[in-house]
Amino acid sequence: MQSNNYNMASKNFLTIEEVADTLSVTRQTVSKYIREKELNAVRINKNYRIPYKDFENFINRNTTVSDVETIYLKKSRNCLLGYEGRVDENEILNYRVNGAFQENEINHQLRYNKFISGDNFSVLKHLLPNIQEKVDLIYIDPPFGTGQDYVNINNDLAYNDTLVNHEFLEFMRKRLMLLRKCLSDQGSIYLHIDKKLGHYVKIIMDEVFGYNNFINDITRIKCNPKNFARNAYGNYSDMILFYVKNRDLNIFNDIKEPLSEEEVNNFFPKVHSRLGKYTTNPLHAPGITIDGDTGQEWNGLKPPKGRHWRYSREELTRLDMEGLIEWSETGNPRKMVFAKDHKGKKVQDVWEFKDKGLSYVNYPTQKNHDLLKRIILNSSNEGSLVLDCFAGSGGTLLVANRLRRQWIGIDNSLKSLEAIKENFSKAKVKCNYFSFVSFD
Numbered sequence: 001m002q003s004n005n006y007n008m009a010s011k012n013f014l015t016i017e018e019v020a021d022t023l024s025v026t027r028q029t030v031s032k033y034i035r036e037k038e039l040n041a042v043r044i045n046k047n048y049r050i051p052y053k054d055f056e057n058f059i060n061r062n063t064t065v066s067d068v069e070t071i072y073l074k075k076s077r078n079c080l081l082g083y084e085g086r087v088d089e090n091e092i093l094n095y096r097v098n099g100a101f102q103e104n105e106i107n108h109q110l111r112y113n114k115f116i117s118g119d120n121f122s123v124l125k126h127l128l129p130n131i132q133e134k135v136d137l138i139y140i141d142p143p144f145g146t147g148q149d150y151v152n153i154n155n156d157l158a159y160n161d162t163l164v165n166h167e168f169l170e171f172m173r174k175r176l177m178l179l180r181k182c183l184s185d186q187g188s189i190y191l192h193i194d195k196k197l198g199h200y201v202k203i204i205m206d207e208v209f210g211y212n213n214f215i216n217d218i219t220r221i222k223c224n225p226k227n228f229a230r231n232a233y234g235n236y237s238d239m240i241l242f243y244v245k246n247r248d249l250n251i252f253n254d255i256k257e258p259l260s261e262e263e264v265n266n267f268f269p270k271v272h273s274r275l276g277k278y279t280t281n282p283l284h285a286p287g288i289t290i291d292g293d294t295g296q297e298w299n300g301l302k303p304p305k306g307r308h309w310r311y312s313r314e315e316l317t318r319l320d321m322e323g324l325i326e327w328s329e330t331g332n333p334r335k336m337v338f339a340k341d342h343k344g345k346k347v348q349d350v351w352e353f354k355d356k357g358l359s360y361v362n363y364p365t366q367k368n369h370d371l372l373k374r375i376i377l378n379s380s381n382e383g384s385l386v387l388d389c390f391a392g393s394g395g396t397l398l399v400a401n402r403l404r405r406q407w408i409g410i411d412n413s414l415k416s417l418e419a420i421k422e423n424f425s426k427a428k429v430k431c432n433y434f435s436f437v438s439f440d
C-alpha cells in the first residue's frame with residue numbers, strides 16, 4: 001500500500017459497471033465488496049453509485065503504485081509524462097504559501113476587476129478560497145520555455161523565460177492544478193503555447209483536466225510567411241490548447257464568422273435588383289411521401305421521381321407570391337437564397353490572428369486582441385469571471401472588460417504592471433491594483 005498520484009477525470013460518482021470495468025472484475029464481485037463494506041456505495045435514484053473518493057481510497061488500500069497507474073491509464077486513456085522532479089498532486093494542492101495581498105490602488109468598489117502583481121502560484125493559492133469553481137474562462141499565454149529574455153521597444157527587460165525542459169513542464173503542471181480548481185462547472189481553459197513544447201503540455205493537460213475534456217488544438221497563424229535560409233519549412237503558427245472542466249456543460253456560444261467577400265461572390269453569384277446577391281436551391285429533397293402534402297402536385301408539377309417537396313404546398317405558394325421562387329425557362333422552380341440572410345460560417349480550428357510587431361505595442365509577445373475577443377465571446381457570457389495569470393500587457397482583461405465580463409489578472413513583471421496601467425488608462429478601464437507580499 002503506497003501513496004500515488006491517481007487522478008481520474010473529474011467525476012463524483014461511478015456506476016457499478018464502471019468500477020467492475022476498471023478493476024477487470026464482474027459486477028457480482030463489486031457487489032460483494034459493497035456487501036462486505038470494503039467499498040462504500042450510496043443509493044441515487046434507485047441505483048447504487050460509488051463515490052469517487054471512496055473508490056480512490058479502495059484502490060489505495062488494495063494496490064501498489066504501478067497497479068494504480070495502469071488502472072488510471074486504462075480508464076482515462078491518458079498517458080502520464082515522466083520527467084525528473086514531478087511532485088505529487090496532493091503535495092501541490094496542500095502546499096502552504098505564507099503571505100498576504102497588499103492594496104496599492106483602489107479605483108472601484110466591484111468584487112473583481114483587479115490586477116495582482118506577484119508569482120502566480122502564490123497568488124492563486126491565496127485567491128483560491130474566493131474564486132474556487134467561480135471562473136468561467138481562463139486564457140493563459142505563459143513563457144514558452146525558450147531560455148530567452150524579452151525586452152520592450154526601449155530595450156527594458158519585460159520578463160525572462162529561463163525555465164526550460166522538465167522545469168518548465170513542472171512549473172506549468174503546478175499552476176494548471178490550481179487553475180483546474182478555479183474553473184466553474186461550465187468553465188474552459190485556453191492555453192497558448194508554441195509547437196516545440198505544446199505536445200508535452202497537451203499530455204500534462206490531459207492528466208490535469210482529463211483526456212475527455214480536451215476540446216481543440218487550435219492552430220493560430222501568428223505572422224506573415226517566413227522565408228528563412230534554414231533547412232526547414234517556415235513556421236508561422238503556434239497552438240492554443242482548449243480544455244473544459246466538464247465536456248458538454250461548458251459555455252460555448254458558437255459565434256459564427258461572416259463570409260468573406262470572395263465567399264459571398266462564389267456562393268451567391270446572382271444579383272437581385274432589390275434584395276442583393278443570391279443563389280438558388282432545389283425545392284425538392286430525396287425520399288418520397290406517399291400520402292403527405294409534400295408528395296402532391298403543386299402548380300401543375302409533381303416532385304421529381306423519388307423526391308418530395310421541401311415545403312408544404314401552402315408554403316410553396318406563399319414563397320412564389322412573394323417572388324422568392326425563380327422559374328427556369330424549362331419551368332423548373334428553385335428557391336432564391338440571399339447572402340444577406342446567411343447566418344455565417346462555423347469557426348474551424350485554424351485561426352489567422354497575426355500579432356503586432358514590437359514597435360506597435362508596449363509589451364513584448366503581446367497577443368492579438370481579436371483572437372482574445374473570439375475566445376471570450378465563445379467561452380464566457382456577460383458577467384462571467386475571466387482569469388489570466390500570465391497577463392503581460394493585460395489584453396485579456398481589457399477585452400473582457402469591453403465585453404462586460406468580470407476579470408482578474410496576475411503577472412510578476414514590473415513592466416507588465418506599467419504596460420497594463422498605461423493601456424487601462426488609455427481605454428478608461430477601472431482596475432484595483434494589489435501585490436502579493438510573501439512572509440517567507
Ligand SMILES: C[S@@+](CC[C@H](N)C(=O)[O-])C[C@H]1O[C@@H](n2cnc3c(N)ncnc32)[C@H](O)[C@@H]1O
Binds near residue numbers: 411
Ligand atoms: C508571453 S507573456 C504574456 C503576454 C500576454 N499574453 C500579452 O498579450 O501581453 C508571459 C507573461 O508571463 C509572466 N510570468 C512568467 N512567469 C510568471 C509567474 N511565475 N507568475 C506571474 N507571471 C509570470 C511574464 O512576466 C510575462 O508577462
